Amino acid sequence: MCQLLGMNCNVPTDICFSFTGFQARGGITDHHTDGWGITFFEGKGVRQFLDPKPSAHSPVADFIRTYPIKSTNVIAHIRKATQGDTKLENTHPFVREMWGRYWSFAHNGDLKNFEPAFDGRYRPVGNTDSEKAFCFILQELQKTFGDEAPSMEALGNKLHELTLALATFGVFNFLLSNGEFMLAHCSTKLASIIRKAPFNVAQLKDQDVKIDFSAVTTNKDQVAVIATNPLTDNEVWSIHEPGTLLLFSEGAVVTQYKTVPGPITNCISNA
């Protein structure tokens, strides 16, 4: 399996602190050594850094850890290959354009025997189940809504339906963003934390590094960080129940969906 890291905020924020802990999981504190990648949304633009090398020993990752890129939506991934060789084209996150915006996707899991029919609109370049899932999601969104982007509510409902369908093929923890929102699915394992005033000192679990967020933030800042496992050991993270799909916007959870059978399929919360 792999590890995911996401960030969704109401002001452009750098991810250097969280990435410092995350990077170590790709070959030092954990064994996810089959490449890594990160996508930063800045306005409508996107920057993607990929490396098929282990993140702990990647010069590109060293650069990202020390160069602050301010972004409102970030998706990072370190890979432990299940399907698809360790090649650049199989390195997450993947990026495509839809409705005049870039979309990015990273997956932790394993979809068995998932062989969807592609109509040519979005086609995988590599041979991972993950890129197939991403292309399938975009294809189905485009089929449903045509050439104009729908409301976030309509999009969330359709993505909920697609997540339910895809999760029947296996483990499907994922992060998806179009630069406006972040969708995070806990299929088996996912945690998150929302940092807002009053900000405190945070201490990484994977490296002997801490930060005083009160020195680098304003009272209005709100930052959601999402990760396979909590990145700090002195803060309270939400450990999500398997079968939870969370829609983050502006650093808050705006909608929460259930993806296991049950009576509640769509409930609004104000985290």
Place this chain on the structure above:
Amino acid sequence: MCQLLGMNCNVPTDICFSFTGFQARGGITDHHTDGWGITFFEGKGVRQFLDPKPSAHSPVADFIRTYPIKSTNVIAHIRKATQGDTKLENTHPFVREMWGRYWSFAHNGDLKNFEPAFDGRYRPVGNTDSEKAFCFILQELQKTFGDEAPSMEALGNKLHELTLALATFGVFNFLLSNGEFMLAHCSTKLASIIRKAPFNVAQLKDQDVKIDFSAVTTNKDQVAVIATNPLTDNEVWSIHEPGTLLLFSEGAVVTQYKTVPGPITNCISNA
């Protein structure tokens, strides 16, 4: 206007030497200060580094200059904005997927009143004439050939036709690659050099840097470097005639098309 740099080779090669000279043109030896970017093809995968900062003062460019990424097709661009703000989404090269491969494009020029109709398959994210031209090219290729990639010859002929059409809107120097070939159009200004055995020492024009290629190559290597202006001052570059479209593969020109009216529209050469 902008500056272009491309590389097409028969073995994966790093572009650190050429990029060292090119980077200086984004704010030191020339005034193209509205961002820069570079795309590296590695197998079917692609790595894209973009920065809206001037390349001469960009930490990302400093990293690229010193970190050798071996690639058979590279496209780099430094921007002097004509249409579209200095924003990440307007920074070249652009990347899209077609026929299960990534395609990348960068443009030096200015297309006036170019407002094509987009059918939704490929849509610009930013607001440059360049990204419009790229999306239009992909849309027309997809309309012509459907969902399966044609032969390189058929593709070259169609791209020749599209280049002729687009060049009627204004200055249209460009580089286009799908990781297999590199198409280079000289609308007003473009030079190239093909380096092969016996390799020699090359001296940059824009920086006091030289390299002995014989120490870092084998006799089989063949590397085509394409640039708006020659990058070295002790080698013989081909200065292309305006109205020349060149198809490079494996470090050689495989087809040359004319894009100004005249009797010869398609001639094969072995450079």
